[in-house]
Amino acid sequence: MRIFISVLLLGTLTLTHALQGVSTTEHFNNSLTLDREGNYLLFWNYNTTHVTFEVRVKTRGYVGFGLSPNGNMYPADVVVGWVKDGQVHFQDRHTTGHYTPTVDKSQDWFLLHGEENDFGTVLKFVRKLSTCDQNDMEINNGTQRVIYSYHHEDPADENSLAYHGAERRGTKSVNLLNVNKPPETVSFEEVKVYDFTAGNYLVPDKDTTYLCVANQMPDLGGKHHMIEFEPIYTPGNEHMIHHLVIQRCPGKHPDLHNAKGECFTNWPKGWPYCPEIFIGWATGGGPYYFPPNTGYPVGGPDDYSFMVMQIHYDNPSFKSGMIDNSGIRMRLTPKLRQHDIGSLVIGHNVAPFQVIPPHETAYVTKGYCAHQCLSEAMDGEHVDEIRAVSVMHHAHLYASGMKTRHFRNGTELKPIYDDPNYDFYFQEFVSLKDEVVIKRGDSLRTECTYTTSRSTDPVFGGLTTREEMCETFLYYYPKLDILVCTSFPAMWTKYNYTRGEDDWGEGPGSFKYVMKHAYDWSNSTERSLFKLEQENVSVYHTCSFNSHNGTNRHDHREWEFVEHDTDYISYVPPKSDCDIAN
Incomplete structure (x- = not known):
């Protein structure tokens, strides 16, 4: 299935950021909801030496935040803070087991602001990327597992943190220093939005399915550049989509448009070999923005226009009756950039x-x-x-x-x-x-x-x-x-x-x-x-x-x-x- 929308902007196209509308103490370029309920919000900015964090948590008790190499409480580099009687308590700690974290001798996470408001508890703090403390984790450009916790009550003192419970803790992987960011605007460009989806596919009740869906892209009227792509989901199916890969194939095959079948085992007749990996996305990823001097060529005389999308469904519980229309959204422009x-x-x-x-x-x-x-x-x-x-x-x-x-x-x-x-x-x-x-x-x-x-x-x-x-x-x-x-x-x-x-x-x-x-x-x-x-x-x-x-x-x-x-x-x-x- 495809949806093709061409929009000629009279001004600018603003590309949205997550968690817009939430008030913070400063403008943050990065944000993430750490839990499913939206009770724990994380914001951050970074430069070449430091990361500034702000957490907003729906609680008037203590708040925990940290970094872990494996997503578990141990080992981990953590901070714990709370606001009691107008006073902010905040400490750099580390874990030595699955129990109350130990206070670090070297305090390397520094509190900038703390308060309680109508939302709950707000803590703002900063840390160097590398502290030279063996109890701290380095913040780099790889995968970081953020861990979090909170409790509905303040501790009596710094040595008596109550157990947060199984429902008020979690982990989420993120790249804190990923430089892939949306442009502030895409000015005066004709942006064509192209959706390539599964077409309301009935997901089989088996643990692993590779669905292949064909798409003959229409004539774009000349060469374009893809400048961004992002996943789109059928609500409730996010957990089933392990990865999406779109490959481009030689020749034109309008007779195969919208054809689908299980990859490798049930290919439609005449299905071409598709060696070019055009788009790759996997679970946990978000939008991808090409560098501003580059774009992926689409629609030109040398560009393959027939595409096959491979969707890997992971269904270990063998759920049945799941209809899926997930896929990839592309943004294309005829205003060509410097490099293909x-x-x-x-x-x-x-x-x-x-x-x-x-x-x-x-x-x-x-x-x-x-x-x-x-x-x-x-x-x-x-x-x-x-x-x-x-x-x-x-x-x-x-x-x-x-x-x-x-x-x-x-x-x-x-x-x-x-x-x-x-x-x-x-x-x-x-x-x-x-x-x-x-x-x-x-x-x-x-x-x-x-x-x-x-x-x-x-x-x-x-x-x-x-x-x-x-x-x-x-x-x-x-x-x-x-x-x-x-x-x-x-x-x-x-x-x-x-x-x-x-x-x-x-x-x-x-x-x-x-x-x-x-x-x-x-x-x-x-x-x-x-x-x-x-x-x-x-x-x-x-x-x-x-x-x-x-x-x-x-x-x-x-x-x-x-x-x-x-x-x-x-x-x-x-x-x-x-x-x-x-």
Whole structure:
């Protein structure tokens, strides 16, 4: 389904911000409702050294707020405050267990304002991004898990905080320093709003469904730039939408417009191959605004106009009768910006050949984007470099950290993006603070850290959330013809397995069956043997390019060689102010 609205503005288009209309002590650029009931509101601003927070909570008792690496009360860096008899009480604390937080010796969260009003309790406070206190968490550009709590009564004193209860606490993941912000206005532009939705789809009563919906975009009358996209939901279905991906496909297919079916298993006849990742969004993410000098090209003679939207429904409770019309809203403009954005998928090929052993607390999977792929793509456009502007990491439930690494001439550069606290339930495009230059001859790597301590069998790469992925979606400019740059280890060469129809199977003779019985996975020595063998197996590097021949095919390249960490000099971050001080 599509909705196409063209609006010619006589003045300006103001892009809305969350929680408008709530009075605060100053203008805040960022805001978030932390609980479902709207009882706990968070506002914040940041600069290069500090973050200023303001919380507004519907209570006249104490308020707790903090940062946690895992979303739990322990370990956590917290503040607790309340207003009693007109006096504001406020303390920097940390947790040593799931009980009353301990007061920090170094008080690094500083109160700016506190009051009680008709809404409830208001606390405004500030903290440095890095305090050099071992009991404080660093605030960086990765995923931060904010924790909160409140109680309806003030404590008798600072040593007698009553338990807040299970209903007055929670956690929410957020990127506190994400520089992706809406422009104040989009001036005197013809903005076309284009909605691409599921078309009132009856969601099956099974745990995982990948729905694919086709859309033949109408003639826009010439090249446009997409300048923003955002998710739209059927109310009540938000929890079921794990991710949305829109891919663009060669050729025009008006006969397939609005066609739909389950991806990979029930494709409509004539469905084309769609290699270009146009839009990627996953649970927890919000709107994405392209940098003001860039836009994603749409509607031009070289731009694919046939699109397929993949919606991943996660329905572990097997609910039935759910009708969904969720999707993506795009904003397009004919007022072209300076640069065309391109998209690139890098990482581990999605296949069972990604094997993650059980009983591990920090196992790392590596997916490579070979320099041969990037160099050929740049040669095709006669450019020496591209500039990355934003990334989105994508993995599933076992992932606890992700990193996109960058290599040049045998030396590792600063990671393009490092998120050691990756959260499956919070995935969005993160704008890079500074554009990252990727030169001809560079290579990239996506690394995913997994925790499988509760698993007894290996976890395999695959499509469901109970399987795993390890991918980076990258927006960059200028746009190249390369679309996908991934790798996978030739695991079958070690286990007397012949690739074929059983690659994705489960029964005897399948790759999964062979791997499950190849080791005693409960034995740490045998798991170490598996890791050693995996480190020395050949790696297949693959990349896909636009074909530009009007067919449904794509150009494909493949290389095979062993990757060794000893082949480069590892990146060493510069010493921080805290390192120097110590």
